[in-house]
Amino acid sequence: MPHLFSPYTLKDVTLRNRIAMSPMTMYRSTEGRLDDFHLMYLGARAAGGFGLIFPEQVAIAPEGRTTPHCAGIWDDQQVEGHARVTSMIDAMGSVAAIQLGHTGRNGSELKPWVGGDLGVQIPPEHPEGWQVVGPSDVPYGFGKRVYPVHPLSVAEIKAIHRQYAEAARRALDAGYRWLEMHFAHGYLAASFYSPLANKREDQYGGSLENRARFLIEALDAVREVWPEHLPLTARLGCDDFHPDGAQFEESFETVGWLKEHGLDMIDLSMGGNTDDMREPFFPTPSAWVERGARMRAEVGIPTTVSWNLGVPQNADRAIREEKIDLVLLGRPALANPHWPVWAARELGHEDPFELVPEDWGWWLQNFRGHDPSIGWPGITEVAELEQSA
Numbered sequence: 001m002p003h004l005f006s007p008y009t010l011k012d013v014t015l016r017n018r019i020a021m022s023p024m025t026m027y028r029s030t031e032g033r034l035d036d037f038h039l040m041y042l043g044a045r046a047a048g049g050f051g052l053i054f055p056e057q058v059a060i061a062p063e064g065r066t067t068p069h070c071a072g073i074w075d076d077q078q079v080e081g082h083a084r085v086t087s088m089i090d091a092m093g094s095v096a097a098i099q100l101g102h103t104g105r106n107g108s109e110l111k112p113w114v115g116g117d118l119g120v121q122i123p124p125e126h127p128e129g130w131q132v133v134g135p136s137d138v139p140y141g142f143g144k145r146v147y148p149v150h151p152l153s154v155a156e157i158k159a160i161h162r163q164y165a166e167a168a169r170r171a172l173d174a175g176y177r178w179l180e181m182h183f184a185h186g187y188l189a190a191s192f193y194s195p196l197a198n199k200r201e202d203q204y205g206g207s208l209e210n211r212a213r214f215l216i217e218a219l220d221a222v223r224e225v226w227p228e229h230l231p232l233t234a235r236l237g238c239d240d241f242h243p244d245g246a247q248f249e250e251s252f253e254t255v256g257w258l259k260e261h262g263l264d265m266i267d268l269s270m271g272g273n274t275d276d277m278r279e280p281f282f283p284t285p286s287a288w289v290e291r292g293a294r295m296r297a298e299v300g301i302p303t304t305v306s307w308n309l310g311v312p313q314n315a316d317r318a319i320r321e322e323k324i325d326l327v328l329l330g331r332p333a334l335a336n337p338h339w340p341v342w343a344a345r346e347l348g349h350e351d352p353f354e355l356v357p358e359d360w361g362w363w364l365q366n367f368r369g370h371d372p373s374i375g376w377p378g379i380t381e382v383a384e385l386e387q388s389a
């Protein structure tokens with residue numbers, strides 16, 4: 001029976017465990033580059049035992065960023081910064097994954113803490129802003145992403161697919177061994193997929209097959225340059241939680257098509273095309289896992305999900321029950337760079353310290369008289385301390 005700490009192999013890549021750090025935009029890049037901050041932040045998580053590490057959504061074009069401070073790989077000059085990071089991740093025994101994306105109509109934004117909320121836009125005429133693009137001229141709305149959206153022509157769509165392929169080639173040069181396409185969270189691909197944002201009447205709009213076309217063509221473009229022996233995965237915005245948006249039930253067919261076009265794993269998440277969501281289940285750890293289990297069984301494709309899986313027992317159970325193949329952790333990875341080591345101790349792993357670099361591991365394994373005092377108190381130990389106080 002697999003468990004959270006079983007190795008996992010997809011194509012020619014073997015991860016040391018089932019714990020992946022989910023992509024998280026850091027808003028800390030200059031001209032799209034990864035620098036010392038990213039080396040420190042991602043290197044720490046690799047040393048902390050994560051099996052797979054995604055930096056963040058990496059833009060395939062300057063206007064495909066969320067903010068002017070977001071990471072990119074649209075230029076050969078950006079490869080070096082990525083290569084420093086992948087080589088550190090590799091040296092720490094983890095695997096470096098890239099999430100390629102284009103933010104579409106949800107770009108040209110302020111950092112959330114500067115704008116006071118997610119999605120507050122910089123006007124296109126501002127020196128730091130740009131003209132956002134989408135399937136149709138429908139702004140996201142809700143008083144935030146309000147500027148006009150340029151509807152892409154077919155020639156412009158084809159150019160974006162070429163940008164995906166170029167970015168994938170650079171990702172390979174930079175040393176990434178796993179590539180995820182970002183087809184979720186309201187960004188360009190997700191907006192093509194959603195009837196809420198896509199009002200086109202050509203071959204890219206209307207039926208499910210037409211709405212999925214942008215995604216499938218992007219995947220085809222990347223598969224041509226991304227080696228067959230390396231994993232190619234996608235995060236799909238499978239549900240807008242709105243009666244007129246993308247529906248989970250139709251995503252089985254979509255994922256089946258993506259699989260036929262060479263997708264190796266699906267990562268299910270939300271559509272993110274509207275703020276008017278009806279009954280989204282963000283706080284429930286099991287809801288996404290149950291959806292993942294259905295997708296895995298019905299389409300027969302390796303599956304992963306994120307959202308609220310930071311309690312080790314929940315994460316381990318999802319793997320043991322073979323509902324999903326990997327656990328993606330976002331906020332828990334931000335909060336605790338050593339989450340895997342902590343989880344291993346919580347779950348009674350025989351040698352949690354084998355997850356950290358050998359030198360630290362030796363010291364921590366052999367000088368362990370006062371475990372709580374080295375900074376990894378177990379949940380039960382903390383509870384006992386509180387009780388006896």
Ligand SMILES: Cc1cc2nc3c(=O)[nH]c(=O)nc-3n(C[C@H](O)[C@H](O)[C@H](O)COP(=O)(O)O)c2cc1C
Binds near residue numbers: 025057269306
């Ligand atoms: C600061 C931050 C930035 C994020 N940026 C991205 C991103 O670039 N791409 C993406 O697909 N998801 C992004 N997410 C979503 C996470 O990858 C993850 O799916 C989500 O936080 C749920 O997992 P969690 O409950 O473990 O945090 C971000 C989340 C956070 C907290």
